[in-house]
Amino acid sequence: MIYQGKQKIWADYQKEIPDDKWFYVRSCIRQNFFPGAERMFLEICRNVLGKDFYEAANHTTCGGIAYHCDTIPQETVMTIVARQFALMTEAGYENYVASCITSFGNYLEILETWHEFPELETRIRELLWKACRREFKKPKYIAHASDLIYKYRNEIAEKAKFRLINRQTGEPLKVVEHIGCHYSKMFPSKGVGGAEYPYVLCGMIESWGGSVIDYPERRHCCGYGFRQYHVKANRGYSLSNTHKKFESMEPYHPDMIITNCPGCPYFLDRWQYVIAEMEGKTYGQNGYGIPVFTYEEVAGLVLGYDPWDLGLQLHQVAVEPLLDKIGIEYSPEDKYKGLNRKDIMRPELPGVLKCC
Amino acid sequence: MGKLYDELIKDYRVKEGLKTCINCGTCTAICPAAEFYRYDPRKIVDTVQSKDEAEIEKLLKSDVIWYCGECMSCVTRCPRKNAPGLVIMALRNLSAKLGYFTCSEKGRQLLPLTRILTGNILNYGYCVYPDTFKWEDHVESGPVWKWHTEHLKDNFERLGANFKGEGPGVLRKIPQESLDELKSIFDVTGGTERIEAVEKYSEQKAGELGMDIDEYCRMTFEKISPGHFNSEE
Numbered sequence: 001m002i003y004q005g006k007q008k009i010w011a012d013y014q015k016e017i018p019d020d021k022w023f024y025v026r027s028c029i030r031q032n033f034f035p036g037a038e039r040m041f042l043e044i045c046r047n048v049l050g051k052d053f054y055e056a057a058n059h060t061t062c063g064g065i066a067y068h069c070d071t072i073p074q075e076t077v078m079t080i081v082a083r084q085f086a087l088m089t090e091a092g093y094e095n096y097v098a099s100c101i102t103s104f105g106n107y108l109e110i111l112e113t114w115h116e117f118p119e120l121e122t123r124i125r126e127l128l129w130k131a132c133r134r135e136f137k138k139p140k141y142i143a144h145a146s147d148l149i150y151k152y153r154n155e156i157a158e159k160a161k162f163r164l165i166n167r168q169t170g171e172p173l174k175v176v177e178h179i180g181c182h183y184s185k186m187f188p189s190k191g192v193g194g195a196e197y198p199y200v201l202c203g204m205i206e207s208w209g210g211s212v213i214d215y216p217e218r219r220h221c222c223g224y225g226f227r228q229y230h231v232k233a234n235r236g237y238s239l240s241n242t243h244k245k246f247e248s249m250e251p252y253h254p255d256m257i258i259t260n261c262p263g264c265p266y267f268l269d270r271w272q273y274v275i276a277e278m279e280g281k282t283y284g285q286n287g288y289g290i291p292v293f294t295y296e297e298v299a300g301l302v303l304g305y306d307p308w309d310l311g312l313q314l315h316q317v318a319v320e321p322l323l324d325k326i327g328i329e330y331s332p333e334d335k336y337k338g339l340n341r342k343d344i345m346r347p348e349l350p351g352v353l354k355c356c
Numbered sequence: 357m358g359k360l361y362d363e364l365i366k367d368y369r370v371k372e373g374l375k376t377c378i379n380c381g382t383c384t385a386i387c388p389a390a391e392f393y394r395y396d397p398r399k400i401v402d403t404v405q406s407k408d409e410a411e412i413e414k415l416l417k418s419d420v421i422w423y424c425g426e427c428m429s430c431v432t433r434c435p436r437k438n439a440p441g442l443v444i445m446a447l448r449n450l451s452a453k454l455g456y457f458t459c460s461e462k463g464r465q466l467l468p469l470t471r472i473l474t475g476n477i478l479n480y481g482y483c484v485y486p487d488t489f490k491w492e493d494h495v496e497s498g499p500v501w502k503w504h505t506e507h508l509k510d511n512f513e514r515l516g517a518n519f520k521g522e523g524p525g526v527l528r529k530i531p532q533e534s535l536d537e538l539k540s541i542f543d544v545t546g547g548t549e550r551i552e553a554v555e556k557y558s559e560q561k562a563g564e565l566g567m568d569i570d571e572y573c574r575m576t577f578e579k580i581s582p583g584h585f586n587s588e589e
Contacts, residue, residue, distance in 0.1 A: 026526070028485075029484055031517070031526045032482075032486060032489065032527070035512060035516075035517045036515045039515065055524040057528060058534040060477075060481040060482070060538060061477055061481060061482050063477060064483070065473060066473040066474060068426045070448040070452065071469050071551075071554075072473075072474065072550060073449065073546045073547060073550055074449070076547035076550075079541045079544075079545050080541055083541065105428075112372075113372065116371075116372060117368055117371070127544050127545055128541075130544050131540040131543070131544045132537045132540060132541065181428060181429060185428050185431060186428045186431050188432065219429075220388065221425065224427075225388070225389070225427065226426050227425075228425045230469060230472065231465045231468060231469060231576075233577065234465070235496065237388075237425065244391075270496050270498055271496070273498045274496050309515075311515045314501075314504055314511070315500070316497075338510035338513065339510065339514045342510060344507040344511070345507070347498075347499040347503035347504075348503070350498065
């Protein structure tokens with residue numbers, strides 16, 4: 001096929017994502033805050049779609065957060081990443097998929113730097129051998145986990161029990177999509193749709209029945225800012241950026257937010273709670289917030305998994321208004337139960353933000 | 357050319373991130389930090405390319421280089437394909453190496469950051485870990501997180517995590533041999549040396565201020581003085 005004009009430009013931002021046989025590495029933040037999301041990702045890929053996703057028990061952090069908080073030198077993070085690549089090589093895989101956006105950007109930056117400066121790659125290989133007695137091949141393909149759900153979005157839609165449609169009005173749900181900055185702002189050609197028109201989440205939303213909201217601060221950072229969140233004294237930076245996004249999206253009345261970065265949903269969720277408690281302002285209907293989800297959680301919901309198996313009880317903003325709109329059934333009394341419905345109390349209610 | 361500039365251009369992030377800057381200010385226009393802090397990435401990049409040793413030293417000792425959130429939004433927009441965010445990272449790296457970071461309030465925060473993040477990596481194999489992400493230091497995480505931290509084991513079990521368990525899975529215990537490999541990587545790549553430098557320079561600063569190092573660390577984590585924000589008079 002010969003691409004011309006806009007088609008040609010658009011084709012430059014498409015990724016030929018391999019279909020199967022992936023070496024999977026986890027995200028520090030997603031494991032802490034959205035443990036059900038990673039479990040759902042592997043459940044969908046392995047058990048629903050029958051793909052080969054391998055996880056090595058001895059893989060570790062990629063060091064990306066420490067690197068972007070400027071606490072470790074570049075050679076340190078590169079050698080940690082080289083060790084991850086060695087584990088992939090030893091396991092016999094060539095396609096590498098990261099759950100984390102910071103990791104995804106970190107891997108791309110490292111491979112690009114090695115490409116530009118081959119002597120540095122040689123030095124890192126020597127350092128890895130000295131430290132760990134390991135050798136590695138570079139991955140043939142690096143993907144972010146959202147690229148895979150994007151690739152499988154139509155298969156998921158075919159198996160879906162629910163669609164992103166308001167069951168009372170029959171209208172598509174209005175969805176804000178938020179892409180992590182390190183997904184495509186550094187290396188636009190590596191993200192589906194590039195930096196200008198990232199399509200990785202839009203594709204899922206459209207395939208599953210929702211409509212995408214375009215709003216002025218759509219591409220603004222969530223405000224994580226690494227050291228601007230991890231140091232208590234700096235958190236006003238993080239809060240201010242999230243606040244700016246919510247003020248910008250408010251007139252469009254979003255039903256929900258979907259994100260692909262592990263940190264963004266945490267900040268977009270928790271800072272809504274803080275804004276409510278500080279200023280008495282809420283962005284959802286009737287005193288609730290706007291529910292924020294990871295893409296794995298949304299995939300799990302449309303496929304009919306129990307919301308509490310997905311871990312949605314760990315969100316501060318209540319998800320029930322969205323579940324009601326879609327028509328997903330849930331058990332309110334089981335929300336905060338442990339395994340086998342063990343009673344483990346329940347969280348206190350916030351002062352302002354309405355929760356269930 | 358002076359010594360500091362020479363050091364900076366050895367850094368691959370400067371080699372990659374700074375061709376000739378045309379001073380257009382697009383990076384500042386798109387920058388989330390510039391909207392919030394008294395911060396102008398255009399000026400920083402211009403100072404570096406000026407090769408003015410005294411000005412570069414001033415920069416390395418200032419709060420200014422620590423305002424960036426490393427979101428890299430500037431990288432997408434620079435018409436010259438520069439990466440101001442990478443230049444900032446190189447400046448921070450040099451400031452840490454030379455101990456200049458203790459000259460500014462935002463720079464001094466490198467101590468708690470180093471302790472938290474490298475501690476998590478070397479002790480657990482993660483950058484963020486439940487045992488060290490305390491609700492008391494993160495009240496913004498809300499009552500749901502307070503409840504979660506009080507019922508960690510039950511909640512992780514409920515969600516199918518492998519918290520502190522053997523084998524693969526969410527928050528699995530990283531095998532000791534892997535932690536040993538991480539330590540070894542830190543030793544041969546300058547990671548350990550960096551931690552020691554940050555501790556050494558911070559102890560010196562704490563001594564100057566007549567403070568115990570842990571008390572100093574707490575202060576740097578929490579204290580904020582006037583003068584950082586655009587919104588201030």
